[in-house]
Amino acid sequence: xxxxxxxxxxxxxxxxxxxxxxxxxxxxxxxxxxxxxxxxxxxxxxxxxxxxxxxxxxxxxxxxxxxxxxxxxxxxxxxxxxxxxxxxxxxxxxxxxxxxxxxxxxxxxxxxxxxxxxxxxxxxxxxxxxxxxxxxxxxxxxxxxxxxxxxxxxxxxxxxxxxxxxxxxxxxxxxxxxxxxxxxxxxxxxxxxxxxxxxxxxxxxxxxxxxxxxxxxxxxxxxxxxxxxxxxxxxxxxxxxxxxxxxxxxxxxxxxxxxxxxxxxxxxxxxxxxxxxxxxxxxxxxxxxxxxxxxxxxxxxxxxxxxxxxxxxxxxxxxxxxxxxxxxxxxxxxxxxxxxxxxxxxxxxxxxxxxxxxxxxxxxxxxxxxxxxxxxxxxxxxxxxxxxxxxxxxxxxxxxxxxxxxxxxxxxxxxxxxxxxxxxxxxxxxxxxxxxxxxxxxxxxxxxxxxxxxxxxxxxxxxxxxxxxxxxxxxxxxxxxxxxxxxxxxxxxxxxxxxxxxxxxxxxxxxxxxxxxxxxxxxxxxxxxxxxxxxxxxxxxxxxxxxxxxxxxxxxxxxxxxxxxxxx
Amino acid sequence: xxxxxxxxxxxxxxxxxxxxxxxxxxxxxxxxxxxxxxxxxxxxxxxxxxxxxxxxxxxxxxxxxxxxxxxxxxxxxxxxxxxxxxxxxxxxxxxxxxxxxxxxxxxxxxxxxxxxxxxxxxxxxxxxxxxxxxxxxxxxxxxxxxxxxxxxxxxxxxxxxxxxxxxxxxxxxxxxxxxxxxxxxxxxxxxxxxxxxxxxxxxxxxxxxxxxxxxxxxxxxxxxxxxxxxxxxxxxxxxxxxxxxxxxxxxxxxxxxxxxxxxxxxxxxxxxxxxxxxxxxxxxxxxxxxxxxxxxxxxxxxxxxxxxxxxxxxxxxxxxxxxxxxxxxxxxxxxxxxxxxxxxxxxxxxxxxxxxxxxxxxxxxxxxxxxxxxxxxxxxxxxxxxxxxxxxxxxxxxxxxxxxxxxxxxxxxxxxxxxxxx
Ligand code: SF4
Numbered sequence: 001x002x003x004x005x006x007x008x009x010x011x012x013x014x015x016x017x018x019x020x021x022x023x024x025x026x027x028x029x030x031x032x033x034x035x036x037x038x039x040x041x042x043x044x045x046x047x048x049x050x051x052x053x054x055x056x057x058x059x060x061x062x063x064x065x066x067x068x069x070x071x072x073x074x075x076x077x078x079x080x081x082x083x084x085x086x087x088x089x090x091x092x093x094x095x096x097x098x099x100x101x102x103x104x105x106x107x108x109x110x111x112x113x114x115x116x117x118x119x120x121x122x123x124x125x126x127x128x129x130x131x132x133x134x135x136x137x138x139x140x141x142x143x144x145x146x147x148x149x150x151x152x153x154x155x156x157x158x159x160x161x162x163x164x165x166x167x168x169x170x171x172x173x174x175x176x177x178x179x180x181x182x183x184x185x186x187x188x189x190x191x192x193x194x195x196x197x198x199x200x201x202x203x204x205x206x207x208x209x210x211x212x213x214x215x216x217x218x219x220x221x222x223x224x225x226x227x228x229x230x231x232x233x234x235x236x237x238x239x240x241x242x243x244x245x246x247x248x249x250x251x252x253x254x255x256x257x258x259x260x261x262x263x264x265x266x267x268x269x270x271x272x273x274x275x276x277x278x279x280x281x282x283x284x285x286x287x288x289x290x291x292x293x294x295x296x297x298x299x300x301x302x303x304x305x306x307x308x309x310x311x312x313x314x315x316x317x318x319x320x321x322x323x324x325x326x327x328x329x330x331x332x333x334x335x336x337x338x339x340x341x342x343x344x345x346x347x348x349x350x351x352x353x354x355x356x357x358x359x360x361x362x363x364x365x366x367x368x369x370x371x372x373x374x375x376x377x378x379x380x381x382x383x384x385x386x387x388x389x390x391x392x393x394x395x396x397x398x399x400x401x402x403x404x405x406x407x408x409x410x411x412x413x414x415x416x417x418x419x420x421x422x423x424x425x426x427x428x429x430x431x432x433x434x435x436x437x438x439x440x441x442x443x444x445x446x447x448x449x450x451x452x453x454x455x456x457x458x459x460x461x462x463x464x465x466x467x468x469x470x471x472x473x474x475x476x477x478x479x480x481x482x483x484x485x486x487x488x489x490x491x492x493x494x495x496x497x498x499x500x501x502x503x504x505x506x507x508x509x510x511x512x513x514x515x516x517x518x519x520x521x522x523x524x525x526x527x528x529x530x531x532x533x534x535x536x537x538x539x540x541x542x543x544x545x546x547x548x549x550x551x552x553x554x555x556x557x558x559x560x561x562x563x564x565x566x567x568x
Numbered sequence: 569x570x571x572x573x574x575x576x577x578x579x580x581x582x583x584x585x586x587x588x589x590x591x592x593x594x595x596x597x598x599x600x601x602x603x604x605x606x607x608x609x610x611x612x613x614x615x616x617x618x619x620x621x622x623x624x625x626x627x628x629x630x631x632x633x634x635x636x637x638x639x640x641x642x643x644x645x646x647x648x649x650x651x652x653x654x655x656x657x658x659x660x661x662x663x664x665x666x667x668x669x670x671x672x673x674x675x676x677x678x679x680x681x682x683x684x685x686x687x688x689x690x691x692x693x694x695x696x697x698x699x700x701x702x703x704x705x706x707x708x709x710x711x712x713x714x715x716x717x718x719x720x721x722x723x724x725x726x727x728x729x730x731x732x733x734x735x736x737x738x739x740x741x742x743x744x745x746x747x748x749x750x751x752x753x754x755x756x757x758x759x760x761x762x763x764x765x766x767x768x769x770x771x772x773x774x775x776x777x778x779x780x781x782x783x784x785x786x787x788x789x790x791x792x793x794x795x796x797x798x799x800x801x802x803x804x805x806x807x808x809x810x811x812x813x814x815x816x817x818x819x820x821x822x823x824x825x826x827x828x829x830x831x832x833x834x835x836x837x838x839x840x841x842x843x844x845x846x847x848x849x850x851x852x853x854x855x856x857x858x859x860x861x862x863x864x865x866x867x868x869x870x871x872x873x874x875x876x877x878x879x880x881x882x883x884x885x886x887x888x889x890x891x892x893x894x895x896x897x898x899x900x901x902x903x904x905x906x907x908x909x910x911x912x913x914x915x916x917x918x919x920x921x922x923x924x925x926x927x928x929x930x931x932x933x934x935x936x937x938x939x940x941x942x943x944x945x946x947x948x949x950x951x952x953x954x955x956x957x958x959x960x961x962x963x964x965x966x967x968x969x970x971x972x973x974x975x976x977x978x979x980x981x982x983x984x985x986x987x988x989x990x
Contacts, residue, residue: 001646001656003612003664005638010621033680035594035713038622040941050948052941059590062683062714076589083922095616096680096714099647125616126644356634 006375008330008353008393012123012133013094014039018231019137020090021053022178022207026141027086029077031069031097031104034059046396047179056080058097065100073104074111081113088145088212089113090137092121117212119144129353131230131305132333134178138207139234145215150242157244160222161270170269171201172248173221175235176228177208182308182392184208186405187227191252194408198262198273207231219243223268227251227407228307230331252407253311254415255283255319281409283416287320298423301326301367303350303358303376304391306334308406312371312390313341315415326365328352355379369423374398386422517546519554526556541566582912583897588920591941592870592895593957594713595721596677597626601961602725602771603636605746608672609775611637612664613711614657614689615679626957636671638664642681653685657692658699661706671704673775675725678710705732705776717895719793719872719960722746726770726797729778733770735804736780740766741827742806744798745791748963749773755814755966758824761841763833770797781806786830788823790814790965792905793872795898812904814965815873815973816880817849822904845967852971853884859978861886863934866927869893869919870939870956877937877959879908885974889913890933893924935981952980 013030020028021043030036037057043049058076060069081089091108105120119141123133163170174191177184185208192202203221204214218224218239225248226236236247246268252261259276266273278284286292300322302312309329316322327342328350329335335351342349350361359379362370370380370387374395380387389398390406404418405411519527530538538559545562546554596619599611613619620639627635640660645651657676665671674696676689693708700706709728711721726744741764743755756767768779785806789798792813802808811826812819821842828838865887867874874894881887889910897917899906906915916924921942928936928951936946936953943953954977964973 001643001651001653001660002641003638003660004617004620004641005635006624007617007620009617011617013618014621033594033713034590034592034717035596035622035680036618037589037591037941038593038597038625040591041625041939044942044944045940048944050945052945057589059588060714062712065684065714079588079922095618096684099681099684124644125618126642126647129617 006355008355008373008375009130010039010042011095011125012128012130012136013092013121013125014042015130015133015135016090016092016121016123016137017043017053017055018130018134018178018180019141019207020055021049023210023212025087025211025213026054026090027080027084027088028053028055028090028092029058029073029080029104029108030055030092030094031058031060031073031076031102032094033061033096036094036096043179046394047399048396049179054084054086056084060097069097069100070102070107073102073107077104077108077111077113081116086116088117088119088141090119090121090141092123092137095125098125117144131331134231135234135333138178138231139238141212142206142215142218142235143238145212146218146243149216149219151244155244158219158222160246160268163222164270169199169201170271171203171221172265172269173204173206173218173224174202174227175206175224176226176230176232177205178228178231179208180392180394181228181231182305182390182394182398183404183406183411184228186403187407187411189403190405190408190410191225191227194252194258194262195265198266198271200265200269200271219245221245223248223265225265229334230305230307233333251307251311253308253411254315255281255409255412257311257314258408258412281412283319283412286416292321292420295420295423296321298322298369299325299365299367300369300371301362301365301376301385302390303328303330303362303370303372305329305373306331306338308391309338310341311406313345315412316371316419317345319412320416320419322369325367326350326361328358328361359383369419371419388419388422517543517551517554517558520556523553523555523559526559582914584891584914584916586916586918586920586923588918588923590717590895590919591868591921591939592919593626593718593939594622594680595711595716595718595724596623596679596713597718597957598711598721598725599623599637599677600627601746602722605771606673606773606775607636608670609636609675610664610668610671610673611675611677612661613637613639613677613679614682614687615639615642615677616681617641619679619681634668636668642685647685653687654692654695658696661696665700665704674704674706675728676706676708677721677725678708678712680712680714683710683712683714707732717872718870719791720796722791723794723796726794727800729771729775730781730797730800730804733778733804734780735782737782737784737805738766738780739784739831740768740779740786741831742768742770742779742781742785742787742801743790744770744787744801745789745794746771747790747965748961751963751965751969754968755824758841758845759827762824762828762838764827764831786827788827788830789901791873792876792901795901798901810904812879812908813873813876815876815970816884817846817853817967817970818884818908819876819880820849820965820967820970821846842967849967849970852968853974856971856974856978857885859982860974862888863981864888864890864931865977866890866931866933866936867892868921868924868928868936868938868942869895869916870937871960872896873956873959874937875902875905875909875915878913879905880970880973881977882910882913883908884970885977887935887977890931891916891924891927893917893919895919935977937977952984954980 017039020026040053043053056076058072060072064072091104093104108118121137121140174188177188188205204217206215223246224236224239226232239245240247248265250261250264252258262273300316302309306329313324313327317324324345327347329338330353339349355375362379363383367385370376370385371390373391373393377387377389404414542554542559542562545565546558596613603611646653676693678689689708693706696706707728709724759767770779772778781801781804783805786809787801787806788809798808809826809830811823814820814823865881867878872895874892878889878892882889891914893916936951937956938953940955943955946953963969
């Protein structure tokens with residue numbers, strides 16, 4: 001038994017729903033109680049889908065349990081097939097139905113459904129989660145549909161370069177894009193364009209937009225591109241084992257990775273690929289331009305699904321010149337890769353699905369930018385740190401109207417904008433640093449960019465735990481937009497050293513503790529040079545330091561003494 | 569004034585019973601508003617990842633860093649009996665309460681999985697209550713989807729609190745059902761002005777300050793989905809005030825008048841308080857009425873508030889009712905409402921969502937009230953929708969809120985008129 005407050009992933013049958021809903025002509029009969037129909041809203045609200053997910057629920061009730069729930073399953077399957085006439089039928093169960101063991105898959109196989117291919121999904125709800133469920137469902141569906149095409153054992157592997165003999169252009173499948181995945185819709189377009197520009201066709205995109213008949217054409221391609229290992233990893237390795245199809249594993253997110261992707265695919269397919277110039281994307285030049293100097297060494301905390309966490313780590317450290325101060329994922333299935341990437345950066349990866357552990361690690365790392373999921377966006381907001389969302393789980397905001405891929409050259413442009421804008425523009429930061437002591441400058445007024453509102457903490461009267469509980473997404477007041485107040489480097493270091501030492505939970509700048517040491521005006525002035533998002537912690541650390549030494553007054557010198565003390 | 573129901577209106581409406589796929593949340597969803605009502609209570613669902621995901625999705629946004637609800641997710645070890653589920657639960661509760669010392673009442677909330685494996689949460693609650701005696705009270709109820717729909721979760725939560733309510737025959741008006749705090753304050757004030765001796769609420773704002781119940785209690789339901797609680801309170805001696813529910817000017821007035829009558833208050837004094845409210849409420853309603861009048865309305869079953877809302881929208885806003893769906897029909901608690909529905913209104917109980925959507929498409933209503941899963945797909949078919957879940961969070965009760973309540977329904981129609989892409 002495990003306590004969960006907010007979760008990164010839903011149950012595995014939601015992963016199966018993502019596969020069914022991404023495709024055309026597939027229907028999913030789910031043996032589940034009525035409450036489980038909530039999952040429809042993930043698609044109709046978050047993805048703004050204009051049709052219901054192709055899912056029929058049995059919605060069995062307690063009174064059915066005494067009777068024949070198997071009969072209900074059969075009735076539901078029959079009605080769904082009659083009504084929707086699917087080209088392939090998925091049959092499965094959610095957590096509750098798993099316990100009553102009606103085995104809807106076997107029931108469906110025993111029925112005359114007019115020849116509709118039936119794929120039974122067994123997704124252990126008490127040990128697995130959403131992404132695993134998506135990968136497993138995709139795999140079972142592909143395997144079920146391709147079972148008649150399986151080559152005999154000991155078959156000769158088809159050459160990925162056979163397109164030459166066959167006198168056609170090379171072609172690949174793009175596997176893994178799905179609904180509720182991050183920016184999949186646009187990534188598919190971007191990668192298709194990229195491949196087309198190098199003379200490579202896309203044969204099948206799946207599951208997004210594919211029909212069962214398309215899945216039956218998968219072996220026609222020269223290779224599979226595994227765009228999202230969370231969803232397509234299992235299918236790709238099965239196609240490799242069973243059909244001898246090679247897999248392109250580099251995920252083309254970022255400049256270097258896009259180049260590596262093109263190299264990998266060209267070598268595999270034997271395609272001449274014209275040398276790519278830096279000018280394909282604006283990211284390299286934008287990153288070199290003087291305005292970006294201020295990005296140097298910005299401390300970045302990354303937590304996402306494995307695909308996006310790995311990509312972000314590479315882009316942040318190599319292409320934007322950030323310093324990665326934390327890297328982690330909730331994708332346990334891909335933990336190994338993330339651990340290795342973290343090690344290269346001199347870090348230990350955080351593999352966890354406990355958002356509070358992630359928030360704690362985030363606070364301890366004292367980042368200046370967070371790249372994460374919606375969960376980290378909330379944590380970052382509480383800490384007053386700007387954040388860009390780079391991965392599922394999604395919020396409706398993460399399905400933008402405009403074209404905004406993550407992959408390929410345009411993806412790199414989008415990434416530059418969406419990661420850098422939450423930070424302050426370089427010159428602006430510099431100017432605020434210069435003018436911050438002018439009377440016109442109002443502390444707390446920050447730039448127009450980003451959305452991390454460092455909320456003042458309304459301390460509830462109910463006790464210590466309540467304070468943390470009540471920190472909410474408070475409405476941003478005037479000027480409560482965005483990001484860090486600029487700071488001269490020395491002060492920033494002071495702030496960080498003081499802030500990183502304590503592991504207590506962060507609150508926004510709170511009032512001084514009554515009865516403790518008194519701040520002198522110059523001490524206060526020095527304190528106010530520290531960026532607000534760590535100011536509260538610096539204040540407390542310094543006060544603790546002063547209290548320990550019995551100091552009645554805290555001046556600027558005390559602050560620096562505390563710095564020296566905590567930086568040991 | 570609204571005309572009193574005529575004999576034609578009193579003809580019993582036909583009720584279409586449906587069974588098939590239901591597209592309704594389970595009772596766990598009630599936690600979303602119950603935890604806000606009682607800031608010193610924690611709701612611990614004992615269930616699966618699905619249950620955790622449901623509450624998270626229904627809550628919409630991750631508003632709180634550490635919300636006062638969570639899920640004890642059963643794992644394979646618990647199911648296989650490798651771990652003693654009771655010991656695990658005790659451990660988890662201990663850890664939770666250490667982290668949240670401000671919690672005074674802990675609700676163990678049963679789910680489908682915990683019901684199916686017959687995890688005895690009542691015994692667990694008794695055991696934990698004894699262990700935590702004096703510090704935290706541990707109660708239990710089921711919010712499972714196999715036994716409860718959506719708002720029924722509140723009914724079950726309140727029933728769980730009932731045994732802790734002290735007995736007293738003191739005269740009091742007991743308002744039952746979660747109201748927005750501001751609305752509750754307003755009703756109290758109005759009842760005091762009318763001369764009601766004592767007004768109390770269930771659920772209370774602090775979970776430990778439970779109102780008493782007994783022969784002097786007149787029970788007034790603020791929400792239409794509290795069948796079990798109402799019966800249990802009657803069993804403890806309370807007298808149920810039968811009345812329409814306080815939606816709209818008419819419903820709210822009848823509701824307050826019924827309460828006043830139960831205390832034998834002078835009608836003149838009551839009218840003196842209510843008349844100005846009614847005039848003001850109708851004025852606020854007027855612009856929205858113009859927008860809604862004559863429009864055809866179809867309500868899919870969702871929150872159990874459909875019948876009272878349909879009554880308000882038909883009688884006070886002039887809407888035409890195509891079909892009024894409800895997850896289940898409690899004829900006694902709905903009697904006063906049904907009497908006010910226009911004669912021949914088609915009521916449906918339960919759901920077969922595909923068939924019901926076929927009726928929606930055939931009827932082409934101007935507005936469909938439905939759940940979140942259906943709203944965008946219907947909009948995409950060109951049918952305006954209003955989703956209901958926000959109504960259980962919003963201050964919509966009372967004469968003063970009638971305008972806002974009507975506006976919620978007028979807005980989707982109004983918005984369509986504004987939008988143009990030519
Ligand atoms: S219907 Fe049952 S299993 Fe599903 S979320 Fe509700 S309580 Fe949990």
